[in-house]
Amino acid sequence: MMLPYKHEPFTDFSKEENYRALRSALELVNSQLGKEYPLIIGGERVVTEQKITSYNPANKEEVVGVVSKASQELAETAMQDALKAFESWKEVSPAIRANVLFRAAAIMRRRKHEFSAYLIKEAGKPWKEADADTAEAIDFIEYYARQMVKLQTGVPVQSREGEFNQFHYIPLGVGVIISPFNFPLAIMAGTAVAAIVSGNPILLKPANNTPVVAAKFVELMEEAGLPAGVLNFIPGSGAEIGDYLIDHPKTRFVSFTGSREVGCRIYERAAKVHPGQIWLKRVIAEMGGKDTVVVDSDADLDLAAASIVYSAFGFSGQKCSAGSRAVVHQDVYEEVLTKAVALTETLTVGNPEEASTYMGPVIDKAAFDKIMSYIAVGKEEGRLAAGGNGDDSKGYFIEPTIIADVAENARLMQEEIFGPVVAFCKARDFDHMMEIANNTDYGLTGALLSNNRSHIERARKEFHVGNLYFNRGCTGAIVGYQPFGGFNMSGTDSKAGGPDYLLLHMQAKTTSEMF
DSSP states (O other): OOOOOOOOOOOOTTSHHHHHHHHHHHHHHHHTTTEEEOEEETTEEEOOSSEEEEEETTEEEEEEEEEEOOOHHHHHHHHHHHHHHHHHHTTSOHHHHHHHHHHHHHHHHHTHHHHHHHHHHHHOOOHHHHHHHHHHHHHHHHHHHHHHHHHTTOOOOOOOTTEEEEEEEEEOOOEEEEOOSSSTTHHHHHHHHHHHHTTOOEEEEOOTTSHHHHHHHHHHHHHTTOOTTSEEEOOOOIIIIIHHHHHOTTOOEEEEESOHHHHHHHHHHHTSOOTTOOSOOEEEEEOOOOEEEEEOTTSOHHHHHHHHHHHHHGGGGOSTTOEEEEEEETTTHHHHHHHHHHHHTTOOBSOTTSTTOSBOOOSSHHHHHHHHHHHHHHHHHSEEEEOOOEEOSSSOEEOOEEEESOOTTSHHHHSOOOSSEEEEEEESSHHHHHHHHTOSSEESEEEEEOOOHHHHHHHHHHSOOSEEEESSOSOOOOTTTSOBOOEETTBSOOOBTSTTGGGGGEEEEEEEEEO
């Protein structure tokens, strides 16, 4: 019998031994900078002439690693190897597939600080954010292994006299996994292992900003005993190999995390049936958010300010769950804004390799330019209350920025920025708060700070988001505790880290035998 599931604890870096462990891991990773990583197709290492160079966003001249880049021809080879692997992998007992994951989780647990160090260097994550990303990856691997053990016997159904009915789950087929830069270990690993433990070989195309983290994960899965061809590592261009694989008649499902624009395009492409295709492709999509922290007139105002600030500026606001809108009751608006500005001004921005850094860089030049353009828009739509400056001379650093007095339908309140910018909007009463909270195209996360029980219960019903939190921030869902996924243009509400997630990678089969 397995022990009860508990999520991987976060590391306390105030303890000297933990501080030294991550420092040592950073030294190790710094000694590995510039290393080359091949594609892995059918268990074979493939080196290509075309490369993806991964740079440190905090030091844009520093090369983290150089990764081979897949072509359409190699993507097709990977598809054929995955199809071949499916014939054997689907027959492997779910418990044995789960055991591969249990071993992978154990290996990652032992190398936790090493993976966190790669996240610091390649994604620009500060210590605590990197540690949380690695912990979440371990959680996903462990949790999905346990879920597969639970699901292996199917679900009981009724049988009449003289018959025996069974209802169980079988794998789908080859899946394409397209993972994002912002949780380059947790989301990449979670989406990959969910498909794999369900019996499906995958083609993994990680974000081009963070391919080294993915390469290290693929090495770990090999070490854990995953058979060749089940996980094929094929970084490359979305336009060249992404579209090709989404359109491929043998692709059975696509699991995507990223922007609304790309997610909608994938959903549309995957809906078309191509010659030789004998199924309707499934799409699992998580596409972003415009998330609101709502503050009631009777809330704990210090807690409210902290919830707004840490939800907005954790990992430089580069989370689909980030609280980029603060909707505050008019009676406490100025006090909450003042407290939030004061707290924001205490945040340290700088090199994420330093333990004291709260906020590192944004991911690249394109992100920097986009966010700075939104800050310019914000200065027109509202009042700059904190931050507002950027510096891309060495890395892509932007100050945590608060724009006050923004109208509820302004661009800053409606469009996903994906950076350290939060808009403050004043609300007349609770009806107005709920109206503003639900006035976007998205529905991912939200938070309500209130001590009014009737308002909390109303929000539980009316606040239309997939993950709603009371008296805390709107980021930081824990696997198995707060299954994560959203409504409307936030995606397919796939609820990663929840009891239904593996079912999206399988199909149900009923058998009925007469005696």
